Amino acid sequence: xxxxxxxxxxxxxxxxxxxxxxxxxxxxxxxxxxxxxxxxxxxxxxxxxxxxxxxxxxxxxxxxxxxxxxxxxxxxxxxxxxxxxxxxxxxxxxxxxxxxxxxxxxxxxxxxxxxxxxxxxxxxxxxxxxxxxxxxxxxxxxxxxxxxxxxxxxxxxxxxxxxxxxxxxxxxxxxxxxxxxxxxxxxxxxxxxxxxxxxxxxxxxxxxxxxxxxxxxxxxxxxxxxxxxxxxxxxxxxxxxxxxxxxxxxxxxxxxxxxxxxxxxxxxxxxxxxxxxxxxxxxxxxxxxxxxxxxxxxxxxxxxxxxxxxxxxxxxxxxxxxxxxxxxxxxxxxxxxxxxxxxxxxxxxxxxxxxxxxxxxxxxxxxxxxxxxxxxxxxxxxxxxxxxxxxxxxxxxxxxxxxxxxxxxxxxxxxxxxxxxxxxxxxxxxxxxxxxxxxxxxxxxxxxxxxxxxxxxxxxxxxxxxxxxxxxxxxxxxxxxxxxxxxxxxxxxxxxxxxxxxxxxxxxxxxxxxxxxxxxxxxxxxxxxxxxxxxxxxxxxxxxxxxxxxxxxxxxxxxxxxxxxxxxxxxxxxxxxxxxxxxxxxxxxxxxxxxxxxxxxxxxxxxxxxxxxxxxxxxxxxxxxxxxxxxxxxxxxxxx
Amino acid sequence: xxxxxxxxxxxxxxxxxxxxxxxxxxxxxxxxxxxxxxxxxxxxxxxxxxxxxxxxxxxxxxxxxxxxxxxxxxxxxxxxxxxxxxxxxxxxxxxxxxxxxx
Amino acid sequence: xxxxxxxxxxxxxxxxxxxxxxxxxxxxxxxxxxxxxxxxxxxxxxxxxxxxxxxxxxxxxxxxxxxxxxxxxxxxxxxxxxxxxxxxxxxxxxxxxxxxxxxxxxxxxxxxxxxxxxxxxxxxxxxxxxxxxxxxxxxxxxxxxxxxxxxxxxxxxxxxxxxxxxxxxxxxxxxxx
Numbered sequence: 009x010x011x012x013x014x015x016x017x018x019x020x021x022x023x024x025x026x027x028x029x030x031x032x033x034x035x036x037x038x039x040x041x042x043x044x045x046x047x048x049x050x051x052x053x054x055x056x057x058x059x060x061x062x063x064x065x066x067x068x069x070x071x072x073x074x075x076x077x078x079x080x081x082x083x084x085x086x087x088x089x090x091x092x093x094x095x096x097x098x099x100x101x102x103x104x105x106x107x108x109x110x111x112x113x114x115x116x117x118x119x120x121x122x123x124x125x126x127x128x129x130x131x132x133x134x135x136x137x138x139x140x141x142x143x144x145x146x147x148x149x150x151x152x153x154x155x156x157x158x159x160x161x162x163x164x165x166x167x168x169x170x171x172x173x174x175x176x177x178x179x180x181x182x183x184x185x186x187x188x189x190x191x192x193x194x195x196x197x198x199x200x201x202x203x204x205x206x207x208x209x210x211x212x213x214x215x216x217x218x219x220x221x222x223x224x225x226x227x228x229x230x231x232x233x234x235x236x237x238x239x240x241x242x243x244x245x246x247x248x249x250x251x252x253x254x255x256x257x258x259x260x261x262x263x264x265x266x267x268x269x270x271x272x273x274x275x276x277x278x279x280x281x282x283x284x285x286x287x288x289x290x291x292x293x294x295x296x297x298x299x300x301x302x303x304x305x306x307x308x309x310x311x312x313x314x315x316x317x318x319x320x321x322x323x324x325x326x327x328x329x330x331x332x333x334x335x336x337x338x339x340x341x342x343x344x345x346x347x348x349x350x351x352x353x354x355x356x357x358x359x360x361x362x363x364x365x366x367x368x369x370x371x372x373x374x375x376x377x378x379x380x381x382x383x384x385x386x387x388x389x390x391x392x393x394x395x396x397x398x399x400x401x402x403x404x405x406x407x408x409x410x411x412x413x414x415x416x417x418x419x420x421x422x423x424x425x426x427x428x429x430x431x432x433x434x435x436x437x438x439x440x441x442x443x444x445x446x447x448x449x450x451x452x453x454x455x456x457x458x459x460x461x462x463x464x465x466x467x468x469x470x471x472x473x474x475x476x477x478x479x480x481x482x483x484x485x486x487x488x489x490x491x492x493x494x495x496x497x498x499x500x501x502x503x504x505x506x507x508x509x510x511x512x513x514x515x516x517x518x519x520x521x522x523x524x525x526x527x528x529x530x531x532x533x534x535x536x537x538x539x540x541x542x543x544x545x546x547x548x549x550x551x552x553x554x555x556x557x558x559x560x561x562x563x564x565x566x567x568x569x570x571x572x573x574x575x576x577x578x579x580x581x582x583x584x585x586x587x588x589x590x591x592x593x594x595x596x597x598x599x600x601x602x603x604x605x606x607x608x609x610x611x612x613x614x615x616x617x618x619x620x621x622x623x624x625x626x627x628x629x630x631x632x633x634x635x636x637x638x639x640x641x642x643x644x645x646x647x648x
Numbered sequence: 649x650x651x652x653x654x655x656x657x658x659x660x661x662x663x664x665x666x667x668x669x670x671x672x673x674x675x676x677x678x679x680x681x682x683x684x685x686x687x688x689x690x691x692x693x694x695x696x697x698x699x700x701x702x703x704x705x706x707x708x709x710x711x712x713x714x715x716x717x718x719x720x721x722x723x724x725x726x727x728x729x730x731x732x733x734x735x736x737x738x739x740x741x742x743x744x745x746x747x748x749x750x
Numbered sequence: 751x752x753x754x755x756x757x758x759x760x761x762x763x764x765x766x767x768x769x770x771x772x773x774x775x776x777x778x779x780x781x782x783x784x785x786x787x788x789x790x791x792x793x794x795x796x797x798x799x800x801x802x803x804x805x806x807x808x809x810x811x812x813x814x815x816x817x818x819x820x821x822x823x824x825x826x827x828x829x830x831x832x833x834x835x836x837x838x839x840x841x842x843x844x845x846x847x848x849x850x851x852x853x854x855x856x857x858x859x860x861x862x863x864x865x866x867x868x869x870x871x872x873x874x875x876x877x878x879x880x881x882x883x884x885x886x887x888x889x890x891x892x893x894x895x896x897x898x899x900x901x902x903x904x905x906x907x908x909x910x911x912x913x914x915x916x917x918x919x920x921x922x923x924x925x926x927x
Binding site for chain 3: 649654655660666667671673675678681684692696701705710713714727729730731
């Protein structure tokens with residue numbers, strides 16, 4: 009089978025798994041569902057890895073098919089594999105596979121186990137489609153498919169009103185971004201008359217497409233990325249999305265879907281590069297997002313919320329990298345983040361599964377009871393905090409270097425500060441959950457380690473969180489960058505690295521003093537007005553949305569609803585009443601008039617008959633009289 | 649000079665008087681006799697016509713003979729019926745016989 | 751006024767008077783007597799018409815047999831004395847009106863009709879007998895038969911019922927045989 013056809017089949021495998029599980033429903037055993045999903049994903053993973061050598065060797069398989077024709081312009085859809093796509097295939101399929109293995113244990117007791125695997129398969133198929141697409145149109149279609157799968161997974165336990173609301177919120181907020189993406193497609197069509205990457209890049213490079221429309225298209229694409237990648241101000245859906253099953257969150261809201269925005273910008277990079285001001289916008293948004301989310305994470309007590317804001321912050325970092333022109337660094341961080349964030353989420357799931365709580369203050373001392381979980385979590389946290397030689401260090405360092413090279417000192421300071429905050433809040437969470445002495449309200453008493461099916465993936469991800477960074481480090485001579493086709497992005501600035509690592513270690517130490525040693529009063533900063541009112545309330549952004557957007561919309565729709573009830577339903581009811589009244593009148597008319605006429609006719613005839621009958625007296629003489637009278641009359645009248 | 653019209657008018661008058669008797673008599677016997685009066689009037693009529701209009705054929709007179717025969721037979725039968733009815737009901741009240749009442 | 755005309759008027763008057771008496775007399779016997787007068791007058795009219803045979807027949811059949819028969823029937827049934835008038839006055843006046851109208855019609859009809867009057871010829875018994883026994887012999891025989899039937903019928907009708915019932919078993923036996 010040719011590589012091109014093979015690549016086309018990749019997303020179809022999990023899609024087929026989804027279709028089969030959807031059709032089979034509850035008729036198959038649970039093991040069938042998980043087995044099918046895992047088998048599908050194993051196939052995809054194996055194929056993705058197997059494809060790597062060929063891609064490294066220069067193979068660029070692509071296959072395209074004609075879909076429809078608008079006027080004289082054809083629209084084709086197709087897939088293609090280049091290094092970026094190949095990398096994404098490996099990352100996505102691996103994380104999806106590990107999550108599905110883990111879910112056997114985590115979701116094992118859930119009734120809708122099979123549906124869970126169906127949704128996971130559907131999502132993976134969509135994500136694979138996004139990275140395989142050779143044009144923005146197909147990417148958009150799969151983009152929407154991802155949105156659907158995300159909705160299904162956030163609202164998995166839809167009987168919880170919180171989950172249902174969170175799912176709708178996620179869908180609506182990302183929809184705003186998707187509108188941007190759609191408008192970009194419109195612009196693309198009117199200006200370039202094509203959706204394929206190569207064709208559009210060609211137009212941009214030759215300057216055929218330039219100017220305000222290109223800037224607008226680029227920014228609109230970024231709007232789409234903002235939605236899916238939870239950038240400020242469209243980040244509000246991600247923390248609420250934690251209402252869904254943790255492994256699902258691990259896959260979608262940590263590792264892959266939220267990274268799709270970064271992938272989109274990365275893939276569309278020539279459009280942004282052509283207009284540097286767009287890159288400034290991206291960088292600014294990324295910076296705001298990263299800093300704001302890190303600040304909020306400090307004030308969170310729910311372990312999953314900490315991770316959610318951490319994800320938002322790290323996505324902001326990726327956007328900063330893109331904004332400073334270094335898309336390779338962004339993708340590098342995307343990869344490492346996928347591994348250690350998925351690890352952290354799954355480990356958190358393990359903790360939640362064991363202690364049945366998500367509140368950090370109800371945990372403590374878990375390292376004794378859950379060694380595997382603790383160890384893997386710590387590795388993930390250190391990687392996230394950017395401690396060398398773990399993966400996160402290399403990728404974050406690349407980003408900071410990129411900021412430094414862009415010359416924006418403010419951003420550099422803020423970024424470094426954010427990195428420090430990252431280290432702090434992760435240490436805080438780590439200490440509180442695993443190492444601190446259990447508090448009064450602890451639920452950690454009966455905790456026990458999770459089964460191997462859950463700790464296995466943790467270990468795999470932990471290993472990746474350690475070694476994955478090396479491919480982008482000087483140790484491999486920046487193989488990552490070369491793999492992606494950019495040979496100039498590899499650099500290592502020791503001073504910058506030293507500064508950031510020191511800051512991170514200091515932050516970890518501070519947290520240690522606070523939560524383990526108790527030398528500094530824990531959460532002392534929470535007493536400040538800023539921490540309590542702003543951070544803990546997440547900058548009131550949700551409230552602002554509620555006030556500015558939701559309230560008016562709900563008021564208007566409520567008004568329309570009442571209008572509909574009063575007027576439209578009123579008209580309908582009035583019509584119904586009128587119909588009934590008319591029919592009653594007609595019925596009365598029918599009874600009185602028609603029946604009356606008919607009966608009256610009958611009675612009239614009967615009465616007349618009765619009347620006439622009185623003539624028949626039985627008296628023959630009277631009969632004779634009548635006879636004579638008749639004769640007289642007849643003769644008198646007719647005998648002329 | 650006795651003209652045909654004399655006889656005809658007389659016959660008509662007798663006929664009408666007999667008709668009156670048939671229509672108004674309460675007694676059945678009187679009714680039967682009134683019928684005979686009518687038949688007599690008819691006889692006069694026939695005879696008059698026969699004599700004035702077609703005297704040569706004398707058919708009319710023969711007709712009168714037959715008529716008288718039939719009238720006599722009918723008369724006898726009618727009286728027999730009356731006598732028979734008299735046994736079961738009071739024939740004096742003719743309008744009490746209302747068997748034809750519809 | 752010829753003698754014939756005078757006689758005509760006499761006879762006519764008697765006939766009419768008798769007729770009126772028939773319908774108006776309270777007592778049935780009086781009515782019958784009046785009828786008898788009428789019958790005699792009619793016989794006279796027949797004479798005036800030139801047919802002695804008819805006059806004689808009238809006297810024999812009507813005057814003799816019929817009147818006697820009626821008187822016999824009267825004696826059998828014993829008609830109620832007061833039964834002689836129509837009980838309902840209104841109907842009586844209506845009947846009067848109707849008959850008057852009828853009479854009016856008839857007279858008008860006679861007046862406007864044009865009879866072809868043929869010259870008179872002597873009517874005698876030979877003239878009647880000739881036709882009776884040549885052309886009309888079959889009706890003559892049938893008339894005789896009719897009279898016989900009427901005679902039998904009269905006897906049967908006027909009999910007592912138990913006599914009729916005695917006849918029936920014979921008819922039934924005849925039916926079974």
